[in-house]
Every structure is written in structure tokens, then in C-alpha cells.
Amino acid sequence: MVALPESVDTGAFCPARERYAAGVREETDMSLKSPKAFFAPLAVGAPQPLREIPARPSRAIHFFDPSNPKMVDKIPQMVGTVDVLLGNLEDAVKADKKIDARNGLIEIAKNTDFGPTQLWTRINSLDSPWVLDDLNELIPAIGQKLDVVMVPKVQGPEDIHYIDRILAQLEAKAGITKPILVHAILETARGVAEVEAIALASPRMQGISLGPADLAADRKMKTTRVGGGHPGYLVRQDAPKGADGTADIHAARAIFQQDLWHYTIAKMVDACAAAGIYPYYGPFGDITDVVACEDQFRNAFLLGCVGTWSLHPKQIEIANRVFSPSVEDIKHARRVVAAMGDGTGAVMLDGKMEDDASLKQCLVLVKLAEELAAIDPALKATYDAIEVD
Template structure:
């Protein structure tokens, strides 16, 4: 582990200084684009105005014989577009793949000045982050970049979840983490083929009734423990936690429910793999207007955040002031990009 005095020093001569604090940015949905498909690249200019993050996907779901085309396609879409306040990310191939090194060696020199985040799959421990950290610093120095590229880790192995705190603390480049439920399920030996969401067999039963009626089963959340552990690790180190993919595009109701669980637990956004999921993520990860209005009441009644007041029959104190500030701060961030919601929030 680096000493505190060395933690924020660049890892290569000429590389930019790491961020002391993460840039403030709205990231309700990380929208995945397969960049080897020309018609999908053509939709990016329109997407930039609809999503918070455009991510060029180079890893899972990209066929082996299309990896080079996906990499080249991502470079092209980065060059062809002005992203403004919309984030530009890429999910590179995993470290032990034959494509990872070329992903970095080709992308950073070509479009590193536009790239905000590298999403690294299947992170098992801090050593994976250290390797990418050093490599990015060398490439930034060689390319003359003025701004560091951040790292976002996907938790999709049992070892990665076990080492989640060490991963969070591994580098000042760390942006945040996402849950990767499909690969994590395989790594754990979980008996499900679903990508995210609940499972009807993961349930608790209501108490038996004397009438002998069938007992009601209440489906539980397979990912509750992991999301909670990820959120705690991220927030302990000032990082951003995200829910990952929800694979059943036909079930918008279940997708919204899973996203909302993650939002309530502290996640700031989720992946959108299909256009229908963009609006779901926007709805869920933007605070409810009624919640914002009530939170503003608390802040107005307690300007210095101390003491206790009664509002609408409910006691509010220092702790609820902090809760209210989380809601209002998020509403202000959303308002900076979404004029329609800004009007609704009164911000």
C-alpha cells in the first residue's frame, strides 16, 4: 500500500495529477453501445442528449471475431462526437484476455482526451487496479493528456466481492463499482440463469394458517447483501456505487423494482442495455418530487443543520437533515442537466 504522501502522486513522469475528489457528474444510466455495429454508432449523437453516460462495450456480448472492429468503432464514435456534459466510458476486455492490452494501447493515445472512465471487468483484488493504474499513467504521459482517466470496477467474482474494500482503496483513480450479477452468479455457483433481479425460488413463506390454505411465498432479493457490501465500501472511500445489468428487457416492471431497490440502498445509477431501460433509470435515479419538496422543508427549517423541529407531525433532527441534504443535492445535480425536472423541483 502506498504511503499517504505518495497516494496522490502520478505513477509516471509527465502523467496528470490524480483527482483529489471525484468530478461531480450525473450518471443515472450507463448506456451500453456495441461500437462494432455501424447503425448503433450512428445513433450516438441522439443518445448523447438522452443519457448521462455513453459506454462503448468491448467485452461480453461482443463476438471474438468482432473485438477489433468494436475497438476501432469506439475510437471512431469518440472522435465523431462532442459529448459535452455526457460521460464517455468504455468497458475494456478483462485483464487475462488477448484483447485487453491493445484496448488500452490503441484507445488512450487516440481518444484519451475525451475518455472519462475505463470500466474494468472481473476485478478480483487491488492488484488488478494497480496494474491498470500504472498502465494508464504511462499512456497518459506518452500521449500528453492533461486529465486523468478514472477506473470503474465490476464486481462479478466471489473473490472480488471478498476484496471489495481493498479494491475501493486501491487507487485515487477509482471512480466507483458496479454489480455484475451474471458472472457473479456463475462464480458463486448460484443456481440461476437470470441476469439480475429476483428469483421465485428465493423466498420466505408466511406462517401456516389453521385453515390449511396454501402459504404465501414472498420473493427475496438475491443481490441485497452484495449491493449493501458494495455501497458501504464505495461510500467509505468516496466512490460511486451502481447496479449493473437487468437482462429481461420484456419485464419493465421488474427492472424498475430492482433499480429502485438499488437506489434506496445508495446506488447512483444502473446500466441500461436496451433503449426502454433509459427512461426507467432516469425515473428511478432522479429523486421523487414529493421527497424533494419535503427535504427542502427540512433544510429551510434547520438552516445550520442542528437542533430539532416538527414538520407535518414528524420530528426532524440533525440526522434527518443529513438525509434531506442527500435528496436535495441529488435534485440539484439532476436539475443541472434536466430542465424539465428542474422546473418540477423548483430549483
Template sequence: MKLSRNFYRPLALGAPAPIRETPVRVERMIHFVPPHIEKMRAKLPELVRSVDVVLGNLEDAIPADDKLAARQGFIHMARNTDFGAAGLWTRINALNSPWALDDIVEIVAAVGDRLDVIMLPKVEGPWDIHYIDQLLAQLEARHRLSRPIQVHAILETAEGVMNVEAIAGASPRLHGMSLGPADLAASRGMKTTRVGGGHPDYVVLADGSAGTERHRFQQDLWHYTIGRMVDACLAHGLKPFYGPFGDFSDPQACESQFRNAFLQGCLGAWSLHPTQIEIAKRVFSPDPQEVAFARRILDAMPDGSGAVMIDGKMQDDATWKQAKVIVDLARLIAARDEKFKLLYDL
């Protein structure tokens, strides 16, 4: 086990100092782009104005024959696009694949100074984070990068869920985690082919007598895992995210799943289709009425102490903390998004 005094020491001579505080950014959606498709890269100048994060995807959904083209396409888009306020991420191939090492080495050498986050799939334990942490430090030193590249872990195996707390505490390089429901379902042996969302057979029945119609209430397959992930992330100062929702024909179900994740503490979700961008913006931005009420709480309790009554409801230091979370997030979003600046009157 690494000594606590060494936790924030660079892992290679000449590497930048590890991050002590995760950069504060609005990341309501991580929008996936297949970088081997030229017409998709051509849309980037317009896309970056509407999304919080652009991610060049190298892993799942990229055919094996296109892996090298996707890597080169990502390097091209990173070099030739002004991302403005949008973050630039890539999802590399899994560490047990034949492409992962070259993904890391070639991308850091070519565009490491522009890259914010590497998303690492199928993280099973802290050892995966330790490996990429050391390798990135060596590459950052070799290429004289001035800031460390962060790592975002995808939680998509049973072993990864079992080790989620150890993963969260593995390195100061960690940005956060995303739920990967499709691979996790396969790893657990779950009987579903859906990519995220619920299942019509995962229900509880209302009480009732034999022979009478009983109401069915669909449950959330991912509630337990999201709760564990959120607790592990927030305990270590990391950012939790919901992953993909694969049914593009059902925006209502997508919005419902995103909202459940938002209420549980997730800061954003993946968007795989342009229609999901606006859903993520709507869901992961606080409701204007909630923001207005939260501001009233902060105004009534400037130092966060004591208790006051607002509209017949008691507010104390605990609700002051809740209100501050909402208002702080609203201010970040208002600085990024003119539409929400007007809605929030900030």
C-alpha cells in the same frame, strides 16, 4: 503496502496528478453501445441528448471476431461525436484476455483526451487496479494528457466480493463500482440463468399451519452484495451502481430492481436497451414530493443543528443530512434535465 503520503503522487513522470475529489456528475444510467455496429454509431448524436453516460462496450456481448472492429469503432465514435454533457466511457476486455492490453494502449493513444472512464471487468483484488493504474499513468505521460482517466470496477466474481474493501481503497483513480450479477452468479455457483433481478424460487414463506395456503414472498438475490459494495464505495468516496437487467420484456421487474438498488445507495444502473433509459431516469431521480419535503427541512434548519417539528414529525441533524443528500442530487439533475428542473421547481 503503499505509504499514505504517496497515495496521491503520480505513478509516472509527466503523468497528471491523481484526482482527489471525484468529479460531480449526474450518472443515472450508463448506456451500453456496441461500437462495431455502424448503424448504432449513427444514432449517437440523438442518443447523447437523452443519456447521462455513453459506454462503448468491447467485452461481453461482442463476438471474438468483432473485438478489433469494436475497438476501432469506439475510437471512431469518440473522435467524431459531440457528447455534450454526457460522459464517455468504454468497457475494455478483462485483463486476462488477449485484447485488454491493446484496448488500453490504442484507445488512450487515440482518444485518451476525450475519455472519462474505463470500466474494468472481473476485478478480483487491488492488484488488478494497481496494474491498470500504473499502465494508465505511463500512457497519460507518454501522450501528455492533462487529466487522469478514471477506472470503474465491475464486481462479478466471488473473489472480487471477498476483496471489495481492498479494491475500493486501491487507487485515487477509482470512480466507482458496478454489480455484475450474471458472471457473479456463475462464479458463486448460483442456480440461475437470469441476468439480474430476482428468482421466483428465492422466497420465504409466511407462518401457517399444515394444510393451509401460505403466502410466498420473493426475496432479492443481490441485497447482500449491493450492501457490501455500497458500504465499500461510500467509505472511500466512490460511486456504487447496479449493473444490467437482462429481461427487456419485463419493465416492471427492471424498475423494481433499479429502485431497490437506488434505495440502498446506488447512484445509477446500466441501460442495455433504449426502454431502460427512461426507467433509470425515473428511478434514480428523487421523487418531487420528497425533494419538496427535504427542502422544507433545510429551510427550517439552515445550519443543520437543533431539532424542529414538520407535519408532526421530528427533524434533527441526522434527517437534515438525509435531506441535503436528496436536495443536492435534485439540483444536479435539474441542471442536466429540463423536465426535472420543472418538476423540482429549481
């Protein structure tokens, strides 16, 4: 029994302190994530970190401002139509609404049954005057309901270590039984350079999203958009020869717009896959251009991302469709699985060679379809109706 001096204010009831007072000693990690202690809790009484991040569908992470009554009104009816609802406290919430947003999120979380939909929040940046109160108030009030805390403007693994320890302390104090996961936004040049270390910084790491607007500013890119392409970033077809045999540089030539985000997304996907966590595209700011939005989302899906952000209700349907394998892909994948028998060797299917490696790609799609069908009855009916010839 550890006696506390009478002058110490022990504050509200704290399960971890009670257990400590009762002589219970738990293994924790006092170091900054030494390899052997990687999976030890970072505070006495904090829940055991997960060894594997659950593959919960998260095709769209839908952002709403909890201080905006019109948006808040729409949240209950969005439950079940979107995989993740995220109460945003950071950029896009006005400075004089920060506290309303935090309180609004607490109220929504307490009063809403989220069913299969995950509840995430994006806290303010680590250098802001709000972040400490965000954590101190959200975790005790709604920590048991919060699945993931998204951390903006992550610079390196030390930012994740900082959040990791605070979350452990707050979880212990509040008696939270399931660990809250952490999602980093890749929106600084140093963050991109350190993305592998960020992905591996903590067993809480659930995933990483691209933050193209802040990243562009931090890198001093000469763009003014929130994600998407740029007409000036292009490759031009070679000039044809003119009558005099030299290149006619003024002749009409095809131009091919390139993807400004390809390098960063590919780097992020590799870092996430290597760490066993999930990569996401981020925001597409041109809300009216649903066609280009779909293209950007599909590029990310093909490269390995599991989801994207939705800023406006109309982007949810696009994300749900793009990040669910198509009927054609599932039909083909199931044919390959059937044709490959025990999964070894090579076969010909429709004039193409299939082998162990193409089978593995097909299994990625089949597994994803099963995970999505488990939470999306309409999609399940669509996949169930596929006939493999």
C-alpha cells in the same frame, strides 16, 4: 540532459520523454501506493491524480456495441439524453468483432461531440488476448475524451494497481492532461470479499458496479439470469393452525420473494461511500419486463446507488426517472431544511420527529437534485416549480 544511445528507437513524439530529456524531474510513486505517495502520479509526465472524484450525474450508463452499425447510428442522437455512453468491448461483443468494436469506438469518439454526456468504455478482461491492445490503442487515440475505463472481473486491488500504472504510462506518452478514471465491476466472489480494498486501491477509482451474471456463475449460484429476482428465493408465511391444532403446512400461504442482490449491493455501497466513490447497480437482462426493472433500479437507488446500466434504449428513461429524486421527496426535503433552521435540535413536522440526522438525509436528496438540474433542463423546471408550504 540525458543522452539516449542512437540505437534506441524513441518512437513517436512523447511529451514526458521530452521533459525528461530537458532535465525536468517529477515526483512519482515508485511504490505500490504507499499511503504517503497515494496521490503521486505513477509515471513521469502522467497527470496529477484527482483528490476528489467529481459528482457528475450518471443515472444511466448506456451500453452499446461499437461494432454494431445499427447501434452506432443511434449514438449521436442519444447525446444529451443519457448521462453516460459506454462503448462496450467485452462480453456481448463477438470474438470476431473485438477489433471492429475497438476501432469503431475510436471513430465514434473522434467524430462525436459528447456535450454534457460522459464517454466511458468497458475494456476486455485482464486475462484476455485483447486488453493490452485495447489500452494501447484507445488511450493515445481518444484518451483525452474518455472519462472512465470500466474494468471487468476485478479480483482484488492488484488488478486496479496494474491498470493504474499502465494508464499512467499511456497518459504520459500521449500527453493526456486529465487523469482517466477507473470503474470496477464486482463480478467475482473474491472481488466481493475484497471490495473495500478495491474501492481504495487508487485515486483513479470512480466507482463500482454489480455484475450479477458473472458473479452468479463465479459463486456457483444456481440461477440462469442477468440480474433481477428469482421466484425460488423466497420467505413463506407461517402455516396457520388446522382443525386438529397442528400447523396446516398445505394451507394457502403468502410468499415474499427476496432480493438475491441485497447483500452484495449493500456491501458495495458501504465500500464506495467509505472510499468517496460511487456505487451502481448493473444490468437488468429482462428487457421486456420494464416493471421489475424499475423495481430493481429503485431498490438500488434507495440503498445508495447513484445509477445503473442501460442495455436497451428503453431502459434509459427508467433509469433517469428512478435515479432522480421525486418531486414529493424534494418537496419534503425542502420543508425539513426550512423547518430545521440552523440545522440543530428537533422539530415536529406532520407528526414526525425531524432532527440533525433526518436533515442530513434530506440534504443528500437536495444536493443530488441540484446536480441533476444543472445538466437536465426538464428536471430543473420540474424542481423549480415545486412550492413548499
